[in-house]
Amino acid sequence: MGIRSVLAKPFAAYVVSKTRKWSAEPGKYQLKTLSNIVQTAKSTSFGRDHQFADIRRYDDFKKHVPIRDYEALRPYVEKVIEGKPDILWPGKPAYFAKTSGTTSGTKYIPITKESLPNHFNSARDAVMSYVHETGNARFLDGNLIFLSGSPELDEVAGIKTGRLSGISNHQVPAILKTNQKPSYQTNCIEDWEEKLERIIDETLPAPMSLISGIPPWVQMYFDRIQARTGKKIKDVFPHFEMLVYGGVNFEPYRAKLEDSIGKRVPSIETYPASEGFLAYQNSQTDPGLLLLLNTGIFFEFIPTEEYFNENPTRLCIEEVELGKNYAVIINSNAGLWGYSIGDTVKFINKNPYKIIVTGRIKHYISAFGEHVIGEEVERALQHTMVKFPEAAVVEFTVAPQVTPAEGLPHHEWFIEFANPPHDMQAFSRELDKQMQSQNVYYDDLITGNILRVLKISTLKKNAFIDYMKSEGKLGGQNKVPRLSNDRKIATALQAHIIF
Structure with a gap:
């Protein structure tokens, strides 16, 4: 055994011991996090603008700090970019994580000295959890x-x-x-x-x-x-x-x-984002991701069906329910406040709190009120492939076809197969059947003859690589959206259709 593997085992035991401590009292550690970050930032520009000095409880925080996306936070970020200190967090950030937004152009997400451990110790702890569980x-x-x-x-x-x-x-x-x-x-x-x-x-x-x-x-x-x-x-x-x-x-x-x-x-799933490292898989026997409730982030959750309401319900960790989809809101020691990261999650366990990532709040299809989300299309495809084990998918995306040349509107699936199914028509029928079982509104639209069954457009090899290259997004951390409520990606992929 090498020196790394020898040192890893006692360190892994230490990491897991700490994790068990905070995960046994999630509400306590989350409220402690909220108190710490609010008190630390009360003299910043944002803290003064939002009366942090008057915040004593979570209810106070909700009254003073609205939900924001990057565009709403941009005026504060621009002051940081101008070189001004003490805007969102005391001093200046250690880094800006530069990322591209679909509506906001280039985004500059602050990473502070205090938030660095969240980003980088969490990845380490994910691996240490595996070492402790398996001994490998x-x-x-x-x-x-x-x-x-x-x-x-x-x-x-x-x-x-x-x-x-x-x-x-x-x-x-x-x-x-x-x-x-x-x-x-x-x-x-x-x-x-x-x-x-x-x-x-x-x-x-x-x-x-x-x-x-x-x-x-x-x-x-x-x-x-x-x-x-x-x-x-x-x-x-x-x-x-x-x-x-x-x-x-x-x-x-x-x-x-x-x-x-x-x-x-063996594999370990992680949930990193520019805004923070949110969760990781801490057990090989459980696919859920352990939500990190003691790394400088105070989490809030909005039921997805309320997200676009003027005053949506905001829940802390102890108020969430199992099996419901929530939009993730974070408040952190990076100086992000009431910040919507755009992801949706579902809780599958409360002891400890574990999630699965279900999609993006703005990546959906609802051309006819069906509101299909990423989790549903991924699960439908997964179930279909179980029945067609010869099929292997490289990549896929789905878009509505509202004005087809003939016939009823439908959902169009653009799939690049590594190995296509032996019977594409049977595969398509099964996939539509699985979609109807995943989404009751989609089922109603199909049975009511508002939509016809989905259509699969098979793409040539490297279609998605060529598409990402054309968008200047090949490689790195860029990924193809699973769902679009328009035809922008679909139009770009037309030239890559085989049949």
Whole structure:
């Protein structure tokens, strides 16, 4: 055993012990977090504008701090960009995580000295939870790869600025840097395809044991390796035994990834965002993600059906119900207040509080009042593929077709198959049947002859890669939306349709 795996086991026990302590009293730790961040920020511009000095309880906080998206917070962020201190949080941020929004253009999300542990210790703790549960730490002695954005950072008002994944590279503990791939120089390459080739050059000769990244980009990495070597990943990397992923639901990618690997490897799901690291899978026997209630974030939840109301219900952790969809609102020691991150989650456990990510609040189809969400299309496809085990999906997205050339309106599924089903018509019928079981409104529209059954448009190889490249979003942490309520993505994919 190497030094890393030896040291990991007692440290993992310590991490899990701390986690059990706060997860046993979630309400207490959440209210303590709220009190701490409000008191710390009461003399900032935002704190004075929102009477933080008068806040004593959560009810007071809700009265003084409205729900905001980035556009509403922008006036404060712009003051920080101008170089002014003490705006959202005391002093200036340590970093800006630069990300692109669909309506807000470029977004600058502050990361403060106080919020850094949330972002970077949480990823570590996810791995330590696995080590403690399984007793397996040997993968830490091999080479580790993090498929991420460039670590080269710009400066805005003296604040280091870049993609979160690139910032993360600067926070990797020294003990892991010696076995981290790729090299700094390779990681700085901006062109994703060129970067991927150089990553493969560096990793092919190395004993890779842990691979981390968003599933579609991990798949692209695997595809390029197989094209070079003609081998399954397990034969190229015989020591590969841990996949860490986040950002999207893994299930639609599982069959193709496992086929590329040649076996099933243990995996850990994480829930990182530019705004904060929110949750991670802490058990191999439970797919739920442990919500991190003691890392400087005070969570609020809005029932999704109320999200666009003028005064939606705002709930703290102890008020949520199992099985309901909620929009996630965070208040944090990064200086984000009443901030809607745009994601929706569902609680599957309260002891401890565990979630699954169900979609994006603005990624849905409701052209006819059906309000189909990401969780429903992913689950429908997953159930369908169980009945067509030969089928493997690379990527997919769904859009409404409101004005077809003939026939009734319908939902159009754009799917790139690695292996298509033997009977596409039967696959399509089963997929529509599964959608009707997932969404009662969709079922009503089909049975009422308002919509006809869904249509699958099969796409040629690399269709989504070509689309993302055309949008300037190939690689890094970018991902294709599962759902659109318009035809923008659908129109762009028309040229890639096979049938």
